[in-house]
Structure formats: C-alpha cells, structure tokens
Amino acid sequence: MSIFISSTSLSLSPTKPPPISAVKASFPIMGFPPTTHLLAGALSLGLVLSPPCISLESSAMSSPAAQLVESSAEACGDKESVKRDVVNAPELVSNDDVVEQAWEIVNESFLDPSGNRWSPRSWLFSKMARYDMTGIGINLREVPDDNGGVKLKVLGLILDGPAHNAGVQQGDELLSVNGVDVRGKSAFEASSLIQGPSETVVNIMVKHGNCGPVKSLEVERQLVARTPVFYRLEQVEGAATSVGYVRLKEFNALARKDIVTAIQRLQDMGASYLILDLRDNRGGLVQAGIEIAKLFMNQGETVIYTAGRETQYQNNIIADSEPLFTSPVIVLVNKNTASASEIVASALHDNCRAVLVGEKTFGKGLIQSVFELQDGSGVVVTIGKYITPNHLDINGNGIEPDFKKFPGWNEVAQRLTQCQKLQGG
Known part of the structure; x- marks a missing residue:
C-alpha cells in the first residue's frame, strides 16, 4: 500500500495568449486549444523552505x-551499552x-x-x-x-x-x-x-x-500548488467594451484566491463581461468549486443540493454573501468538464448568472468519503450525490449547454433576461 503526501513546486511565468477574437473565430468547431495559457499578470506565490x-x-x-x-x-x-525498552x-x-x-x-x-x-x-x-x-x-x-x-x-x-x-x-x-x-x-x-x-x-x-x-x-508542512488560473483582458472588435477571459484548469487550494485576484484585476482594467473557461477542467476540491460559484451569486441563492441516505448528507448549499462580479458571464464547457466544474457551471446557469457554451459536460456528481479500517487501511464509499439548483442529477447525465457555438453578447444578455423573467426576478 502506498500513500502519497503531495507537495509540488510553484512557478508561473507570463505567456502571450491568443486574442479573444481567435477564441470566437475557432469556437464553431470547438478548436480553441485547451492547453493555451492565458495571463494578464503573474500570480507569484514563491516558497522557500530550509528547516534545520x-x-x-x-x-x-x-x-x-x-x-x-x-x-x-x-x-x-x-x-x-544499548538498553532498549520493550515495545508491545x-x-x-x-x-x-x-x-x-x-x-x-x-x-x-x-x-x-x-x-x-x-x-x-x-x-x-x-x-x-x-x-x-x-x-x-x-x-x-x-x-x-x-x-x-x-x-x-x-x-x-x-x-x-x-x-x-x-x-x-x-x-x-x-x-x-x-x-x-x-x-x-x-x-x-x-x-x-x-x-x-x-x-x-x-x-x-x-x-x-x-x-x-x-x-x-x-x-x-506546506501546501505547494501551481496556480490554476490564467487570465487576459481583450477589447471587443468594433465596440468600446472589454472582455475578461479567465481559464481555470483545476480546483486546487489556490483556485478561489487566485480567481478573486484575476477578476479584481480584470475589473480594474475595465472588463464589462467575463468568459470563464472550464473546458477540460475535471474538478478537484469540491469545496473550492462551491466557494468560486458563490463569487458570482446573490446572497441566499442555491449553489447545489446534496442527496444521500443519511440526513447529514441532505443539504441545500446557498450563497452567503454578495457577488464579486455581477456582469454577464459566458462559461465554456466540453465533455471533459466534470465534478466541481459542473457544480460551478450549473450554479451560475440555473441562477441566471451565466450561459453555457460548448458541449455537454461529463456528468460526475458523486460524494465520496474515506473510512479508516481497524488495520490502518481505508475504504472509499459513495455516500451521496449532487443535484443542481434546477433539480437535475448531475451524475451520469451531464449538463447541456445553451449554445453550441460562441454567441454574440446581445444573445447572452437576452438569454439571461429571459431566464430571470421565468424565475420571477
């Protein structure tokens, strides 16, 4: 049996990403490279350790x-001259x-x-x-x-x-x-x-x-992780508005803090809209996903429901503060968008905060817990699952996007307005 206690080195260097126009131009065939690094400012989190x-x-x-x-x-x-106490x-x-x-x-x-x-x-x-x-x-x-x-x-x-x-x-x-x-x-x-x-x-x-x-x-002890956030500001062609692009690669311990930094910097630079790219993001820390979803939601709105055999796993998780970003959002998804990514995507979509663009998501929404056994080993048991605010069982179903191809911002605004009217907002 092997147990890996992970800790990875951190480094982040700026790279020049393609413009938003390139994203839009390639989107009809979903051809935007998922591994492209987008950055408008370095998130530097250095670590030097030298214990005695x-x-x-x-x-x-x-x-x-x-x-x-x-x-x-x-x-x-x-x-x-060695005398050793007996250890049972x-x-x-x-x-x-x-x-x-x-x-x-x-x-x-x-x-x-x-x-x-x-x-x-x-x-x-x-x-x-x-x-x-x-x-x-x-x-x-x-x-x-x-x-x-x-x-x-x-x-x-x-x-x-x-x-x-x-x-x-x-x-x-x-x-x-x-x-x-x-x-x-x-x-x-x-x-x-x-x-x-x-x-x-x-x-x-x-x-x-x-x-x-x-x-x-x-x-x-250190939690040393690479920042999963890359971002950039782009001007909309033929318009006076700017768009902030944020790519989130995974939900690790740095995800929420770094995405807050990215959004704040993009707002300071004049971003009127936001593109949140969750393509090929297979998840990570579920709690990080929940906290990131709350950044876009009004206080009291439902982020996700949990369902399980025991009452302790039957919860309604709600946003507990005012949103950090209130302007329209496009969330990019594909078949590899899974787990915590699906929680974020469905929370923003079902609460009329964002439209989803791309492909149907993976469909992974299980809650698992590790139980320690008496010999020191452990067993992982599925104890619950996640249900979207619109009461869709994520696991095995995935989430359908609103648009297959990249829409115009007027279409986004219209779709969100219709969503709010249907909900009585």
Missing part, C-alpha cells in the same frame, strides 16, 4: 527518540476482520448513484480519486522487515519539497512522527500523523539506509 536538520547525539538516551536510536543500533549489530507489538487484525468491517461501512453508508437499491452482489470498486493534501512531499510505502513485520520506507520525494529540503533522503526509514513510534504502523496511519495545517511544523525521525545514522528533522 538536527542530528541526535548519543548522550540523550532516556527519551523516546533515544530508544529509537538504540533499537536501530541493536538491529545493525551495535549492542554495546500492535494487535494483529485478520483480513477477514477488515473485510467484515468494510462491508458494515458500505451497508450502512453507500448510496447507489443509479437510484437502485443497494446489493452487495452488484458492488464494483472504482479507482480512488486524487485529492489535494497538505503534507511534506514524501511517498511512504510499507516494506517487509527482518522480523516478519513491516517498516515504512521513503520511496519517493518531491524535489525541493519540504522533506527534501529538510534532509530526508530516498530510501530512508521513517521511525517516528512527533515522538510517536510508527514501526509496525501502516502508511495510512503514518501519513495521518504527518498531515496537518499548512505552515505548521512536524517532527519526524528517519534512519538513512539500513544501518545509517538516525536523524530528527523539523519539517514545515
């Missing part, structure tokens, strides 16, 4: 850290016990997105999605030790990540986290101990190689 690396001296042999040093020395044949081995859990616990969780919590009654015989496992995680940039894996148990090895490092800068090396064995001995624990358990709020410090003890030195390292 502290070597343990042999003089402090009464602490838990010293006990780990002693056990490491004993394992490598250095038994002179963790209670063994059989595979049958774990499977039984997993089935209990599924039977109690699983929501079949197709609407059919849940049947264990029809259950199929799907791939676990990737999630943003605040960590230190290491890949932990369980490997067998000489005593028939397991130990945790660092088999992957993010170059220039927090752990790498602190002195962690490829192949190091993780011995403890904040003084907690992790020998015999799973990678899932150890990663849970390592994770914490960004810019807080975690102490880890590692051993270099099989018989190398043991070091205590103070590592600052």
